[in-house]
Amino acid sequence: MNVEEIRSEQHFNDVLASSSDVLIDFWASWCGPCKSMTPVFEQVANEKVAELKAIKVNIDDIPSLAQKYGIRSIPSLLLLKNKLVTSEHLGAASKSDVIEWLNEH
Structure with a gap:
């Protein structure tokens, strides 16, 4: 599986770096x-x-990471490029919707 579960803010920072x-x-x-989004993700x-x-x-x-990124509803997908948020996708979605969103950004 290619999804990494983040365990701490330091772990998150290490991944971003x-x-x-x-x-x-x-x-x-x-x-x-x-x-319902887990298998899609x-x-x-x-x-x-x-x-x-x-x-x-x-x-x-x-919760500090959710606060830092202004997460007010879940599920929320954020796309970061060079540590900056370039796009956000709110709510559950199909695989094709998520792929299309990523391809647009």
Whole structure:
């Protein structure tokens, strides 16, 4: 699997430092739409493994990251290029919708 679960803010910073393009899934274990996005996110990560690093951030485990990125609803996908947010996708979506969104950015 090409999705890395972030365990701490330091771990997150290490990933950002080592990858130019990062796709982040902000989620929580109690969130139904987040659970439906998990297989979609994993499929997208597998397809885009050559282009970007895919990571998941549980907002309950690391609320500081959710706050830092202004996450107000989940699931939220953020695309970062060179550590800067270039695009955001809110809510559950199909694999084709996520791929299309990524291809546009």
